[in-house]
Amino acid sequence: MSGKEDKNEMTEQENAETVTGEGAEAENEVTLSEDELKALCREHVCPGCDVMGEAKEERLRALAETENIKKRLARETEELKKFAADAILSDLLPVLDNLDLALDHAKTQDACKNFVTGVDMTRKMFLDTLAKHGLEAVGKAGDEFDPNFHEAMGMAQSPDLPDGSIAQIMQRGYVLKGRVIRPAKVMVNKLS
Secondary structure (H helix, E strand, O other), X not given: OOHHHHHHHHHHHHHHHHHHOOOHHHHOOOOOOHXXXXXXXXXXXXXXXXXXXXXXXXXXHHHHHHHHHHHHXXXXXXXXXXXXXXXXXXXXXXXXXXXXXXXXXXOOOHHHHHHHHXXXXXXXXXXXXXXXXXXXXXXXXXXXXXOOOEEEEEEEOOOOOOOOEEEEEEEOEXXXXXXXXXXXXXXXXXXX
16 A cells, blocks of 8 residues: 555544544544535435435524514513603602692692792602603693694683694693603684
8 A cells, every 4th residue: 555545544544433433532523514414414314305404494593583582572671661660650640730739729829929939849850850751741732632642621712722722731641751651631722
């Protein structure tokens, strides 16, 4: 045998030992090219089927599904963070309504002037705090009626306002980061 043939035989023998796991190299990983794996699969598993292609396709589907789950969870987490304060803020709205009622009632009393100033300052601080968390009041007299943000309680006639606009606010409405927490209860102007 020539040196070249010995070398080829030795390389084939080493490859055989690596694949079969015999010899000193048995502890190392088996490294076969994709073509070699496909050939082995066709030869030993099922001639005529593409096991490697199917496995690769299943792997890709699993990866795609995992990515979709990650995206959905991230979206749901963002939604949860964005509207986590929804229930608490909804529970605080009657407090704000009562402050407004106290101010409306006490403004007619001269003896309550200092009290009204204190309550008004408290109300403004309360509104500023709620605004920091994304709460906004909706609906004021003269705005156009929008059923997405307003609830019509009845009709009113005011010649100085356009038809279909808000004539009077019965109860303020509030929006949290674009989502309606409570629609404004309003009287809609109706001319004629």
